[in-house]
Amino acid sequence: MEKKNVLSGIQPSGIITLGNYVGALRNWAKLQTDDRFCFYCVANLHAMTVRQDPEVFRQRTIEAAALLLACGIDPKRSALFIQSSVHEHAELSWVLNCSTYMGELNRMTQFKDKSAKHADNINAGLFTYPVLMAADILLYQASYVPVGHDQKQHVEIARDIAERFNKLYGETFVIPEPFIPKVGGRIMSLQDPTKKMSKSDPNPSSFIAITDEPNVILKKFKRAVTDSEARIAYNENQPGIANLLSIYSIFTGKTIEEALEIFDGMGYGQLKVATAEAVIEELTPIREEYNRILADRVYLEGVLNEGARQAAAVAEKTLHNVYAKTGLGSFFA
Numbered sequence: 007m008e009k010k011n012v013l014s015g016i017q018p019s020g021i022i023t024l025g026n027y028v029g030a031l032r033n034w035a036k037l038q039t040d041d042r043f044c045f046y047c048v049a050n051l052h053a054m055t056v057r058q059d060p061e062v063f064r065q066r067t068i069e070a071a072a073l074l075l076a077c078g079i080d081p082k083r084s085a086l087f088i089q090s091s092v093h094e095h096a097e098l099s100w101v102l103n104c105s106t107y108m109g110e111l112n113r114m115t116q117f118k119d120k121s122a123k124h125a126d127n128i129n130a131g132l133f134t135y136p137v138l139m140a141a142d143i144l145l146y147q148a149s150y151v152p153v154g155h156d157q158k159q160h161v162e163i164a165r166d167i168a169e170r171f172n173k174l175y176g177e178t179f180v181i182p183e184p185f186i187p188k189v190g191g192r193i194m195s196l197q198d199p200t201k202k203m204s205k206s207d208p209n210p211s212s213f214i215a216i217t218d219e220p221n222v223i224l225k226k227f228k229r230a231v232t233d234s235e236a237r238i239a240y241n242e243n244q245p246g247i248a249n250l251l252s253i254y255s256i257f258t259g260k261t262i263e264e265a266l267e268i269f270d271g272m273g274y275g276q277l278k279v280a281t282a283e284a285v286i287e288e289l290t291p292i293r294e295e296y297n298r299i300l301a302d303r304v305y306l307e308g309v310l311n312e313g314a315r316q317a318a319a320v321a322e323k324t325l326h327n328v329y330a331k332t333g334l335g336s337f338f339a
C-alpha cells in the first residue's frame with residue numbers, strides 16, 4: 007500500500023484557539039490513518055513575519071508543540087517538528103520565490119489583512135509568506151493539507167507553483183489539495199462575529215484559548231456579542247448566533263436543524279451556556295494533557311528531535327532533486 011503524505015503547520019503566534027482546533031487540528035488528528043503519513047510543524051519561520059520577543063517566541067513554540075500532542079497528534083503516526091529545525095524549508099522557499107509572480111502574491115487576502123493590522127511592519131517576509139508555505143507543503147510531497155478556510159488561497163497558490171515548476175523542470179512535486187471541514191472551517195470572533203477568531207487578537211474575550219479554564223470559557227461565551235433579534239435562527243443577518251450554533255453543533259455532534267429544534271423558543275443565554283458546556287467537556291482533557299506534556303521536557307525534546315529527523319530525511323531528498331533539476335547542484339558528479 008502506497009501511503010499518501012499529509013502536511014500542515016500552525017504558527018506559534020499565541021495560544022491555540024477554538025478556531026484553530028475546529029478548523030484544523032481536529033482534522034490533523036483524524037488524518038492519522040494507516041494509509042497516510044503525516045508531517046505536522048510548528049511554523050515558527052512564518053510567525054517571524056510579525057515582531058516577536060525572542061524569549062516569549064521560543065517558549066510559545068514549545069507550548070504549541072505540547073498542545074499539538076495534547077490534541078491527539080501521535081508521534082508514532084506523524085512527524086511532529088519545529089519548522090526552523092529543518093533547514094530545507096528556507097532553502098526551497100528561495101528557489102520557489104524565483105518561480106512566483108508578484109501579481110500572484112498581490113492577490114493574497116491574508117497579506118492585505120496583515121498589512122492593515124501591522125502598518126508599521128509591512129516586511130518582505132509578510133509578502134512572500136505563501137511561498138514559504140508552498141515550500142513546507144511541497145518538500146513533503148503532500149497530497150492533503152488540512153487547514154481552515156482562510157488558508158485555502160495559500161494552498162491554491164502552492165498548487166500553482168508546483169504545477170509551474172513541474173512543467174518547467176519535469177515532474178518533481180505532488181500537487182497538494184486543501185482539506186477543509188464542511189462545518190467549522192471558519193469560526194468567528196466572539197466579540198465581532200463578522201471577523202474570524204484569531205489567536206493574535208489583542209482582546210482575549212474574542213477567542214477561546216484551548217487552555218482556558220472552564221469558568222473562563224463560560225464567561226467568554228456569556229459575553230459573546232449577538233444581536234437584538236431575540237430569536238435563535240441560523241442566517242447571515244445573525245452572525246453571532248450562527249457562530250454559536252455552529253460551535254454547539256460541532257461539539258455535540260448534533261446537526262444545525264436538531265440544534266434549532268432544541269433551542270426553539272429559548273433565549274440567547276441558554277444557547278450560550280449549552281455551547282460553553284459542550285466546549286468545556288471536550289477541552290478539559292486536552293488542557294490537562296497539555297499541562298502534563300509541557301512539564302515533561304525530556305519527552306517533548308525527544309518527540310521533536312525524532313520528528314525533525316524523520317522530516318529532514320524526506321525534505322533532503324526533495325531539495326536534492328530540485329537542486330539537481332535546476333542546475334544548482336551535482337556539479338562534479
Ligand code: ATP
Pocket residue numbers: 015016017018019020023025026027028029030152153154155156157190191192193194202203204205206207
Ligand atoms: P494569527 O492570529 O497569528 O494569524 P491564526 O489564529 O489565524 O493566527 P494560524 O496559525 O494562522 O492561526 O492557523 C492555524 C490553522 O488554523 C490554519 O489551518 C488556519 O486555517 C486555521 N484557523 C485559524 N483561524 C481559524 C478560524 N477562526 N476558524 C477555523 N480555522 C481557523
Ligand code: LTN
Pocket residue numbers: 013014015016017049052138139142143151152153157160
Ligand atoms: N500559514 C498557515 C500556517 C502554515 C501552514 C503551513 C499550513 C505554515 N505552513 C503549511 C498548511 C501547510 C496559517 O495557518 N496561517
